[in-house]
Amino acid sequence: MIQVTMPDGTVNEYAAGITCSEVITDAFGKKHGCLAARVDGVERDLATVLNKPCSLDGIKAASAEGMYILRHSAAHLLAQAVISLYPTALPTIGPPVDRGFYYDFAMEPITQGDLKAIEKKMHELARKNLALERIELDQTSLREHFESNPYKLEIIDDKLEAGEGSTIYKQGDWYDLCLGPHVSSTSKLMFVRLTSVSTAYWRGDQSREQLVRIYGLVEPTKDALKATLARMEEAKKRDHRKLGKDLQLFHIDEEVGQGLILWTPRGAIVRQELQDFISHHLRRQGYSQVFTPHIGKLDLYRTSGHFPYYQDSQYPPLVERDLMNKLADEGCSCGDLSNMMKSGEIDGYMLKPMNCPHHVKIYASQARSYRNLPLRLAEFGTVYRWEQSGEISGMTRVRGFTQDDAHLFVTEDQLADEVLGCIELVQIIFDKLGMEDYRVRVGLRDPDSSKYVGDPIRWDKAEDACRAAAQSLGVEWSEEEGEAAFYGPKIDFVVKDVIGREWQLGTVQVDYNLPERFDLTYKGSDGVLHRPVMIHRAPFGSMERFCGVLIEHFGGRFPTWLTPTQCHVITIREEHKAYAGQVAEALKEAGVRVEVDDSDNNIMKKIRNHRKLQPAYLVILGDEEAQSNTVSLRARNGDQVAGVPLQDFIADLSNEIEQKTPVPSLVPSPSE
């Protein structure tokens, strides 16, 4: 007999040789819903045989571990299906990922259209209720099993010591090299959906074979799969690239260039409101606004270190016309030109990849004393970076973007307080926008590395300041060793949107490097020159990415203060035109953004059309309203209220805008 300790502490006795599955059924009943077991803290198959005393718990599909196992098993099922339809395909690796699973195959390219047939085959195999059997093999036998698959052999070479064995999992006549654990039967994998087909390099190495990668989803129940698919639909609807078009927020024109955002009037309003909001808080926090140009001399970036070190991710430099002509006359090739710029023989201008060198020069333009510090220079500064073409996407990955940037020049003693001040700003913004779901990453130096600049003692202090600041937020935060920039520790903000995707937005970075490179100084109270510390911070990251994320966060339904047109005034009949003009005028007078539709379409049609642009309110005007000097309001969700005195509406609306209320709330819902 062996003793098995259950999670609640009870100890049951069983005959040795009993399986996890039997123990779990005994302890939790037949409908235990467990996909696997945890034996002495280690994940195991349900079929695992117990021969000695242990602790045991079940792993349900609802848990992260359970989903991981389910997805992993589904990847196997996918491979089985693919091999049965494409016998010459070679399976390589197929891990679970955050939202599903994938499997990479060495095979001829397939298309999205081929996925249906593969999915059908998966369902067929799932229905066969094939047991997944774990088989331990010695290395010789393993190699025999995979002798026709060089990818698996490479894995064996890499992962196993000489002579070391491993396991395969077998289902029907198909098997795969795998450590497991897995679900007990393919019947647990009924609710799969293949989502996309793509390519990947073997082991992520561009120089190696291109593989076909198939992505899929799996859920434990039909309803869960439905819900996941619905969530994906929702994500698609919220896609800022689609909403940006529908709501006329921005435009990207191939003739202007890839990754270059044209802010159209409606989008520009959203951006301007956000900038005004942040500017207000910057003034309150003692920042000084500055403006700097979009280009600077190569020498500046040689000093800062941006050129030529980061050359590959920048637009190529600009060269003055006279110099260009002269060099051309001398028969200078492009390669010569590039080399001469690199060596510093000739100068040119660069589109700025960062704002800091310009701000540093503002600091350096005067002699500074400790009495001037901290100096906080803020600018919505536009920078340009040469992102790889395949990486560019909508507003979230672009080549030109405007950072809500600022650089703080502080004394060593002020560092902790100033980092805290930066954090406070982030908190205010996220709170106001209802972005409660975010986490903070504190990037620390790798203790084993010597790539960092600056004195270790100062680093320790700066790292402590970052930790303390992150702690002060009261949200989830993590320390990540080795994630610091070479010039200082940093705090990154990662926002989770409503559908669970994460976006890296703002950042606060301590910098010991630039003050050194530019030989920045201030006169201390001791009369001696000291080196200031810099803090780079951009709480939104970039206006482009932030607005892109915001569009998706709100699903295009911006709060009243942000929404491009706050009220759309709609008339019922032609004779209400005059009153509509009066109402619109009064609203404009109060600073409200308003649009009027007094066309002769009927009211139903007009409502339908104007809803599309998602104003906070539709203001509907007919006989009753005109006679009593009131308005009738319709909210986005269709709720309505009639007979609101115009003056009350204007007062309430102004208040809502002023307060930056997260959701338009001037139309009470009928249930309240």
Add this chain to the structure above:
RNA sequence: GCCACCGUGGCUUAGGGGUAUAGCACCUCAUUGGUAAUGAGGAGGUCGCGAGUUCAAAUCUCGCCGGUGGCUCCA
């Protein structure tokens, strides 16, 4: 940058060797309608760009540009 797929009026889209569908939006006329599509008419496209094959190319081929999904990269 690499791979696969895609590119038809402002938007959504049919077609797939004989210069092109439809809906929405737009304009005109009629209609004056109380909370998600009134009716009729009209205008708008050298089918991403450039070459090639062909009597004939939106359609086939090649190159380029752009988009999507991945890979790789990201101060």
